[in-house]
Amino acid sequence: MLFERTQSPHDNAAGDNGPPAPPPEPQPQPQDDVLNYDVLLENCLGDASLLISVVAQFEQQARTDLHNILRALAGADIDGVRAAAHSLKGAAGYLTAQRLRSAAQRLELAARPGWMKLANQLATELVRQLQDCLGRLREFVERAKSESPPPIGASGADADSAVAKGNPG
């Protein structure tokens, strides 16, 4: 069996049955201020065209998640808020967007009955973090474009149903 955690701080799920407690404040991390181009490029295997594609996918997903969050907040749909915030948290994690991930996590944890006022406040902060993140990512895309030829017909490429065959080694 291979049961292991890759990261342990403040990852408690929302939705437990215990008494409500304030959402834990994520501990500041050294990389909190940095959405790191080099780390993101490394996660994209050094492939600038993949980075550009991934950022495009992130923008699309983030806009959908934010739309769903705001719609759920307007309808006091706690499960909808939690699910959309969770989705955005995951996407931010893959991009190493720590501040955005933390903001999404706080909102996810605050998605509980009676906490909608707090959730709305946290959503405002989430929007701000998302705008900052998207601005930085657009800079990354420009940098990536300058470092590699533009992808041929690969913008926003999706891996859906694709069979990606690697080197059998």
Next chain:
Amino acid sequence: MTILLVDDSALSRSLLTAALSNAGHHVRAVAGGRQALEALRQAPCQLVLCDWEMPGMDGLELCRLIRRQEFGRPMRVVLLSAHGCEDAARALAAGADAFLTKPISPAQLVERIGPLEHAAGEHL
């Protein structure tokens, strides 16, 4: 390994498919549990790498269904969750072989599933 990646996030599918393929694995990627079951009926794989929280059928339910059905070959199932260790027991009970927490970098994921490749080979 032949891997079926199941994740509703296109971003996640892109990054993980690229990383796993680059590591020499043969990867198919689908966006949900029902698509995963259909893909496995058509062509079983050695490892199902599945996100936990997905709309419709979640990863836990998919894992249970995989264990209940006969696909003609043994398959490893790894669940990915952004929640904590409390999910590990549920994953184990559902028949998962491994449970990994997010965030996880593509490189970390490739490293973590490495030991399963030899184990899968022993069965297949």
